[in-house]
Amino acid sequence: MAKIATILFIQLMVIFLSICQETLAIEITTYNILKLGANPNGKGDSTNSLSKAWSLACESKTPSIIYVPKGSFLIKHLNFKGPCRNKGITFRVDGILVAPTNYNDIGDANYWLLFEWADGVSINGGTLDGRGVALWACKKNGKNCPSGVTTLAFSNSKNVAINGLTSRNSQMFHIVINGCENVKLQGVNVLASGNSPNTDGIHVQLSKGISILQSKISTGDDCVSIGPGTTNLLIEKVHCGPGHGVSIGSLGKDFDEAGVQNVTVKNVTLSSTQNGLRIKTWAKPSKGFVRNILFQHAIMTNVENPIVIDQNYCPSNKNCPGQVSGVKISDVTYHDIQGTSATGIAVKFDCSKASPCQGIKLESVHLKYKNQPARASCLNAVGTTVGPIEPSSCLS
Numbered sequence: 001m002a003k004i005a006t007i008l009f010i011q012l013m014v015i016f017l018s019i020c021q022e023t024l025a026i027e028i029t030t031y032n033i034l035k036l037g038a039n040p041n042g043k044g045d046s047t048n049s050l051s052k053a054w055s056l057a058c059e060s061k062t063p064s065i066i067y068v069p070k071g072s073f074l075i076k077h078l079n080f081k082g083p084c085r086n087k088g089i090t091f092r093v094d095g096i097l098v099a100p101t102n103y104n105d106i107g108d109a110n111y112w113l114l115f116e117w118a119d120g121v122s123i124n125g126g127t128l129d130g131r132g133v134a135l136w137a138c139k140k141n142g143k144n145c146p147s148g149v150t151t152l153a154f155s156n157s158k159n160v161a162i163n164g165l166t167s168r169n170s171q172m173f174h175i176v177i178n179g180c181e182n183v184k185l186q187g188v189n190v191l192a193s194g195n196s197p198n199t200d201g202i203h204v205q206l207s208k209g210i211s212i213l214q215s216k217i218s219t220g221d222d223c224v225s226i227g228p229g230t231t232n233l234l235i236e237k238v239h240c241g242p243g244h245g246v247s248i249g250s251l252g253k254d255f256d257e258a259g260v261q262n263v264t265v266k267n268v269t270l271s272s273t274q275n276g277l278r279i280k281t282w283a284k285p286s287k288g289f290v291r292n293i294l295f296q297h298a299i300m301t302n303v304e305n306p307i308v309i310d311q312n313y314c315p316s317n318k319n320c321p322g323q324v325s326g327v328k329i330s331d332v333t334y335h336d337i338q339g340t341s342a343t344g345i346a347v348k349f350d351c352s353k354a355s356p357c358q359g360i361k362l363e364s365v366h367l368k369y370k371n372q373p374a375r376a377s378c379l380n381a382v383g384t385t386v387g388p389i390e391p392s393s394c395l396s
């Protein structure tokens with residue numbers, strides 16, 4: 001009896017010790033930027049503290065947390081460079097990161113916060129304030145201003161999660177995902193004035209397996225812009241407005257350009273935006289393409305161009321290439337698109353003469369011009385409809 005008890009005791013001890021060891025092995029270190037000298041009053045420069053936290057987390061063999069507590073932290077531009085020794089760095093942000101008051105301090109740096117070669121980075125919460133208002137005014141007045149910085153960019157990174165982050169008043173684009181794989185943005189909030197220039201909400205390019213979920217984007221340019229080389233992108237439950245809507249493009253600026261494929265945009269709402277669901281390409285030769293696109297369950301309110309393919313894209317009509325777009329657009333489905341257009345033409349397909357749009361499919365599309373019937377306009381657009389739609393189809 002005593003012997004069995006001893007064996008049982010030893011076995012329990014072994015289990016207990018191995019559990020202890022396991023907890024030790026996955027111990028997570030937290031780097032609180034306050035303890036690294038950051039200043040929470042928004043005035044003292046906290047760049048070095050955050051940079052130090054990143055270096056420590058990146059050199060650590062085990063997963064770690066970078067903690068930004070409540071408060072306001074002034075950060076000059078910062079490059080979070082990987083690769084790191086571990087694949088689990090989490091930013092827990094309760095506070096606000098603010099850019100320098102004078103946009104000239106960082107205006108030519110391209111990026112304010114740039115992650116490169118990161119694997120397994122998450123950002124949870126927090127606010128990024130790009131303080132772009134003065135720069136927008138400078139640009140409006142046609143003065144000599146720097147181009148401004150993108151607030152947050154991930155470049156050549158993978159397995160990234162961004163949750164509950166707010167970006168406000170970015171100088172240029174708010175968030176850029178470039179050359180990345182497996183990035184999930186959820187509960188992101190983008191806020192900038194409806195007439196702020198080039199303040200795209202989220203821009204994706206040369207990336208695969210990106211999802212943008214349950215987010216709200218109010219800005220002066222595209223809500224989400226989808227650049228060359230985007231594959232397997234999901235946009236779901238996103239609200240856009242004000243701004244320029246969801247845009248695939250602009251594409252075809254270069255001859256050798258990667259295509260866009262397998263993009264799903266669903267359960268989105270667009271309010272008072274310039275465009276709803278748009279594909280835009282420059283009118284010049286290109287090897288680019290757009291295929292397998294699904295736009296599903298969209299509600300539009302007072303949108304200037306609810307459904308639009310524009311293969312003669314040329315903003316402000318300056319230095320237009322004036323040729324024919326080589327970008328091949330095919331298999332684009334619009335399913336369950338409802339609401340109101342702010343202009344008489346609710347559906348516009350202006351496709352390329354050289355490569356007409358193929359496989360356009362319209363189903364359960366019901367768009368009105370205010371309370372009147374709207375119209376559709378087609379050029380070089382081939383496709384089908386299922387059931388009644390309004391405005392009635394002009395596809396060939």
Ligand SMILES: *[C@@H]1O[C@H](CO)[C@@H](O)[C@H](O)[C@H]1NC(C)=O
Binds near residue numbers: 231232233234262264
């Ligand atoms: C298309 O993209 C979705 C993500 O939106 C992904 O789940 C699916 O596997 C992709 N399809 C193909 C054929 O790669």
Ligand SMILES: *[C@@H]1O[C@H](CO)[C@@H](O)[C@H](O)[C@H]1NC(C)=O
Binds near residue numbers: 267
């Ligand atoms: C998307 O919208 C459709 C139609 O309104 C609805 O049936 C569906 O449940 C929605 N999906 C999600 C995930 O909310």
